[in-house]
Amino acid sequence: MATTKTQDVDKFIKDAAGLDTKREKEIGQHIGYRYDVNMVPDYARLTPFLEKYIEMMGWDDLNWLEDVHMGYEEGRPAIFDRNCNGWVTIPPEMKLPEDQQGRDMLARELLIKFQMSKKHPLWDLKRAYKKF
Amino acid sequence: MAQRSMQMGMHTEKLSGKTQQRFFSPTEEENFLYPDGYDVDFNKRAEFDAGPLSPQEINLKLRELMSQGNGTIVMHNPGAKHSVAVGLLQRLNLHIKGSLGYFGCGLIDGPNITISGRVGWSCAENMLSGRVVIEKNAGSTFGAAIRGGDLVCKGDVGARVGIDQKGGTILIGGRAGAFCGFMMQRGRMIILGDAGMNLGDSMYDGTIYVGGKIAGLGVDAVEGEMTDLEVQWLERKLKMYGLEAPNGAKNLTKIVAGKQLWNYDNLEPSEKKIVL
Numbered sequence: 001m002a003t004t005k006t007q008d009v010d011k012f013i014k015d016a017a018g019l020d021t022k023r024e025k026e027i028g029q030h031i032g033y034r035y036d037v038n039m040v041p042d043y044a045r046l047t048p049f050l051e052k053y054i055e056m057m058g059w060d061d062l063n064w065l066e067d068v069h070m071g072y073e074e075g076r077p078a079i080f081d082r083n084c085n086g087w088v089t090i091p092p093e094m095k096l097p098e099d100q101q102g103r104d105m106l107a108r109e110l111l112i113k114f115q116m117s118k119k120h121p122l123w124d125l126k127r128a129y130k131k132f
Numbered sequence: 133m134a135q136r137s138m139q140m141g142m143h144t145e146k147l148s149g150k151t152q153q154r155f156f157s158p159t160e161e162e163n164f165l166y167p168d169g170y171d172v173d174f175n176k177r178a179e180f181d182a183g184p185l186s187p188q189e190i191n192l193k194l195r196e197l198m199s200q201g202n203g204t205i206v207m208h209n210p211g212a213k214h215s216v217a218v219g220l221l222q223r224l225n226l227h228i229k230g231s232l233g234y235f236g237c238g239l240i241d242g243p244n245i246t247i248s249g250r251v252g253w254s255c256a257e258n259m260l261s262g263r264v265v266i267e268k269n270a271g272s273t274f275g276a277a278i279r280g281g282d283l284v285c286k287g288d289v290g291a292r293v294g295i296d297q298k299g300g301t302i303l304i305g306g307r308a309g310a311f312c313g314f315m316m317q318r319g320r321m322i323i324l325g326d327a328g329m330n331l332g333d334s335m336y337d338g339t340i341y342v343g344g345k346i347a348g349l350g351v352d353a354v355e356g357e358m359t360d361l362e363v364q365w366l367e368r369k370l371k372m373y374g375l376e377a378p379n380g381a382k383n384l385t386k387i388v389a390g391k392q393l394w395n396y397d398n399l400e401p402s403e404k405k406i407v408l
Contacts, residue, residue: 064280
């Protein structure tokens with residue numbers, strides 16, 4: 001039976017490469033996600049912004065945001081944005097919550113703001129290529 | 133082995149460091165819609181008869197009604213046509229009175245869709261967000277490559293549910309066929325009835341919960357430990373759709389990836405035989 005691993009929330013900030021196993025050291029790359037991809041959200045930590053978003057969309061929970069977590073890329077906290085297929089880094093001056101659940105809620109808020117903004121690269125692509 | 137593949141030039145692509153170097157602005161104004169989305173009102177309702185229309189005409193009709201501000205649309209007589217209600221990229225309540233054919237509700241990002249009948253193959257494939265609730269049964273490859281949102285079938289489903297699932301939640305009230313969760317990468321699948329052979333075959337990550345009997349696990353799919361947070365999450369999710377686990381959420385069988393296949397290319401042929 002596979003067990004759930006708990007690890008230091010800052011592991012991949014302190015150690016950007018995160019090479020643990022023999023295989024990872026051999027190929028020089030970390031294998032797998034840099035956070036627990038299977039962790040479900042703790043709804044007790046829902047923020048007012050996210051509550052408002054859920055209500056606006058007509059949902060009863062976080063829906064697709066349940067799959068959004070704060071990850072760590074090149075030693076910095078970042079969020080994977082599927083709409084631009086890349087990691088988007090968090091402003092360095094932003095203070096991170098102490099635990100992963102709190103960080104995930106922050107990541108969800110920031111990702112919504114970014115995706116709905118006209119500064120998002122998808123907006124430029126749509127203007128250039130959309131058919132209708 | 134790694135050295136040999138390096139010499140062969142198989143490691144030229146840099147897998148890490150794809151950061152966009154684009155910073156979030158914490159002062160970004162509050163906006164919950166895509167900039168080019170239609171501003172619809174859930175209280176503004178429209179109905180139309182899809183019977184005489186082709187699939188393309190049905191999809192254009194939906195777009196036209198949304199552009200008029202209709203946030204709730206009722207579609208009658210879909211006639212099991214294929215590729216209907218696809219590419220809806222915003223908030224919307226869509227009620228489909230009848231059944232859909234193949235590839236219904238594909239590539240959607242945001243809408244809440246209810247279907248009173250059945251659906252054919254690959255319903256909600258590549259779904260990004262929103263909710264799709266099917267009252268009766270669904271065909272094979274239900275939720276293929278789904279990335280996010282809730283996809284619910286209250287009846288039975290065919291084989292290969294959530295093949296290549298990359299996120300989201302697939303919830304099945306009845307039984308599911310063989311090879312469900314094949315090459316699943318993340319997300320959650322809940323099967324309240326029995327699951328067919330090779331469940332979770334070659335899954336990389338993600339979680340499958342099963343309420344009934346499992347005919348057989350696939351390669352590298354193993355049982356996992358259920359946490360209290362997961363039980364709370366499961367109870368909440370099932371309640372949202374009026375469903376119940378046969379013996380309670382905490383007694384669902386949890387299946388996860390054994391993660392042996394992550395190192396597949398490093399195994400000797402004899403080891404591969406053991407893993408496979």
